[in-house]
Amino acid sequence: MAIAKLLHEGETIRQLKNTIKYNTVAKEHLNSIDNPRLLQAISNLGVIDVSNSASYQDFMHEFINEITLNQSLSTNKRQTKIFAHEMVSFEDKDHARYNQEELAQISVELLSNLYDMDNTPYVIWPQTDSGRLHFHFVRSMYSSNGSYQRVKNSKIKLRQSCEKIELKYNLTPTGKNVSDEIRQVNDPMLKVMKNRKLETEHKHQKKLIQAINQDTTRTKIKRKFFNLLMDGKYQSAAELEAYKANQEEEQNLIERTQVNQKLEAIKKTIFMLYKSAKDEADFIANIKQQSIDIEILKHTKSGMNKGIVFHYQGQSISGGKISSSMTLGKVKSRFPNFIHTLEQPPSLHTTHRLKRKMLDFQIEKINKYYTQRTNKINDDILIYFGKKNVEARPYNYNLKLSSTRDSIRFGPSTPNDHDLTLSINIALENGWQGATLTSSNPEFLKRMMKVAYQINPDLLFFIKPDKPNQLPYSALKEIKSNLTIDELKTVLTNQLIAENDIATIHQDLIKLLKLNTNNLCDQGYALALEGGFKFEELEQKTTDELQHFYRYQTFHSPANKPIAINEKSSASLNEHDELKTYLKAAQIEAKNKPKRTARNDLSNRGQYKP
Secondary structure (H helix, E strand, C coil), X not given: CEEEEEEEEECCHHXXXXXXXXXXXXXXXXXXXXXXXXXXXXXXXXXXXXXXXXXXXXXXXXXXXXXXXXXXXXXXXXXXXXXXXXXXXXXXXXXXXCCHHHHHHHHHHHHHCCCCHHHCCEXXXXXXXXXXXXXXXXXXXXXXXXXXXXXXXXXXXXHHHHHHHHHHHCCCCCHHHHCCCCCECCCCHHHHHHHHHHHHHHHHHHHHHHHHHCCCHHHHHHHHHHHHHCCCCCCCHHHHHHHHHHHHHHHHHHHHHHHHHHHHHHHHHHHHHHHHCCCHHHHHHHHHXXXXXXXXXXXXXXXXXXXXXXXXXXXXXXXHHHEHHHCHHHHHHHCCCHHHHHHCCCEEEECCCCCCCCCCCCHHHCXXXXXXXXXXXXXCEEXXXXXXXXXXXXXXXXXXXXXXXXXXXXXXXXXXXXXXXXXXXXXXXXXXXXXXXXXXXXXXXXXXXXXXXXXXXXXXXXXXXXXXXXXXXXXXXXXCCCCCHHHHHHHHHCCCECHHHHHHHHHHHHHHHHHCCCCHHHHHHXXXXXXXXXXXXXHCCCHHHHHHHHHHCCCECXXXXXXXXXXXXXXXXXXXHHHHHHHHHHHHHHHHCCCCCHHHXXXXXXXXXX
């Protein structure tokens, strides 16, 4: 396995000197006599003696001069980068087969596929302090003749060069050399946590030494006698403070390590489920069983898909961090229908059983701008916009009509109004009397109802949601502002409107009912609804019952028995109660009759003939 990375590029001599220092000077918390930082330095400018500090510094000074000289020979004055810092690493198995010098030459050959390494000054530092042999390169951006050595898309080209080297020297394969193999990536935090532990321990020891050096003469004597006479060791206030700070830092590291271990366990679970999945549906179902959510990231402006993320108990992991084979592009390559299956685009289902099945279905007869093809596996009809490249992207259909003609599924892309109109026309063409919309949101439901209403006002309630109380009342009013009594009743019957808007619908229904002053049934309905009776209960009442409520403000007789249509009042009522009841009804009817005025009497007087 060969891994090559461009760590950074520099523009100034100071940055170049700092990079050389980084590869030369030992790290206090990491390096030691047993684990040195500076093992060897190799260059195409000559031999470097790392054991002699003065000779080493002189060589690095000449190396810097060579880089500045090559820059001065260049005619390309627009470029500002003067050096590049790269790293090349190999698998332990490869190190066992090749020695350090051989791998160093292989590294130079790897970079030679991109740059003119024979004529470009460079220095290589082999290092093993991280636990694995790797090489740090610092090379000039200019060759000896002044030509600029920077390459576009260096990350991709370095990866391609690594793959060539692996095949040539039979190294551990990676990348496209094992494109058919799904492999989990290494934990990137292992090295980070290891170095932080070493750094924390080093800082702690350094603080302890500083605390002891702060001892006064009296404290030194006290420390000496305490250590001789007592079992433990003397600790000053500064030392205790250092120990306390170290304990807090160690606790933080433990917590972060636990979080990292938890993430690694989740990543391993997701990776194993992905590797063993038979298809996209199997993978999604197994992921959901583990209470893991999948999110497809979208570009803010375009809305296009840009990545895949897995969520578990507040933690988020991108697919590329789990495996190079689990980026969104790789997942789609393996499972072409993955996004469509995951997001479950809305679909329409007929509400009534079809009496006949249209065998000779031709989309061109409905809309000439669409084409169709039949899925040979299940005989479903896939409908595409005419300009789409069907051969290149067969799964990118606009609509899918089932072989039984009783369901219509929208494609993976967000459907436009033309697709919505086409779906309703297809449903009508196949004899649907109504449609149930599944896997939708209130906004999509509103769009569907609006399109249906534009096709024919009688189709306002052709589309029904699969879940109740989804659509805001304001959205329905945008489709049709002046709803009739029957339409409002249909809205309530179908449980179409959100629950927090039902009271508003009741108020509008009451207003419309009260406008029918000559209809005692509507007046009774309005009074009952206003008085707190449920809509479902009122829909079961007869016309006579509603008229009775209007007269007496109750659906029952004084004896608390239901009204019997076309029957006399209950015989159990005494004459006094019966007279009292009908007097009250007469008073109510008198209030609703137009008042008699002198003007009316005068106007009618001429018509009256005794």
